[in-house]
Amino acid sequence: xxxxxxxxxxxxxxxxxxxxxxxxxxxxxxxxxxxxxxxxxxxxxxxxxxxxxxxxxxxxxxxxxxxxxxxxxxxxxxxxxxxxxxxxxxxxxxxxxxxxxxxxxxxxxxxxxxxxxxxxxxxxxxxxxxxxxxxxxxxxxxxxxxxxxxxxxxxxxxxxxxxxxxxxxxxxxxxxxxxxxxxxxxxxxxxxxxxxxxxxxxxxxxxxxxxxxxxxxxxxxxxxxxxxxxxxxxxxxxxxxxxxxxxxxxxxxxxxxxxxxxxxxxxxxxxxxxxxxxxxxxxxxxxxxxxxxxxxxxxxxxxxxxxxx
Numbered sequence: 001x002x003x004x005x006x007x008x009x010x011x012x013x014x015x016x017x018x019x020x021x022x023x024x025x026x027x028x029x030x031x032x033x034x035x036x037x038x039x040x041x042x043x044x045x046x047x048x049x050x051x052x053x054x055x056x057x058x059x060x061x062x063x064x065x066x067x068x069x070x071x072x073x074x075x076x077x078x079x080x081x082x083x084x085x086x087x088x089x090x091x092x093x094x095x096x097x098x099x100x101x102x103x104x105x106x107x108x109x110x111x112x113x114x115x116x117x118x119x120x121x122x123x124x125x126x127x128x129x130x131x132x133x134x135x136x137x138x139x140x141x142x143x144x145x146x147x148x149x150x151x152x153x154x155x156x157x158x159x160x161x162x163x164x165x166x167x168x169x170x171x172x173x174x175x176x177x178x179x180x181x182x183x184x185x186x187x188x189x190x191x192x193x194x195x196x197x198x199x200x201x202x203x204x205x206x207x208x209x210x211x212x213x214x215x216x217x218x219x220x221x222x223x224x225x226x227x228x229x230x231x232x233x234x235x236x237x238x239x240x241x242x243x244x245x246x247x248x249x250x251x252x253x254x255x256x257x258x259x260x261x262x263x264x265x266x267x268x269x270x271x272x273x274x275x276x277x278x279x280x281x282x283x284x285x286x287x288x289x290x291x292x293x294x295x296x297x298x299x300x301x302x303x304x305x306x307x308x309x
Contacts, residue, residue: 002027070197207232
């Protein structure tokens, strides 16, 4: 029995070293340098190449090192006897909140606007908004979304949240299902998307829904690029219905050099950095799951392949 690390565009060496420290008697290898594919029963994944897990005939557990699993289930054929787990880490939630708070305050106090004006050498003071007057809506109230919603509420923001099923978070107005989507979006000044990537959520950020936000609303997408209809966003920005957008995730990553998002004055681009897995804390979850797998105990944060999260 052994562990294989399968990463694309991410350095596996720190993970390899951390796992060998916590599981000193376990063979840990980095794909494609695998001595015995049949010995691997547990893999650690980050954006694996298509169908790579088919090379491991005795694989039982596929561990994502991120909060999402879409990059795994959309590129691999998962067998009935294989389990998929995701990363849930308090550091991930807190880092996401801090990133979003910085983005929201930048919009609230016109920092984004002044950056645009600076590029044109424009000196034009503008009235700013206050936390108590801003309406924030969060799409996706899972582990991270619920944490973020509670934090924004504690700061005094008016917070609404939408999810497939209703959540009960102190101070947060919760909406559920397709029938309550419009009620969640109406009256929103800042829309934050933290939804998982599923068939149901693909293209959920489209013109019809974004038009329901307040005039001058701001979009923050830290979910997945597949959630956003890019042409619709550009249209609403150019029409002036939306004042701007901060995008951390994209359909193609890295974002292609010729993509219009790079140069649009109302769009801020960040390179998928809203919340990065902390190796020191995350490796404890991986080690626990491997030990639980060996002893036949339930895995931490196992996902439903039917739901996609």
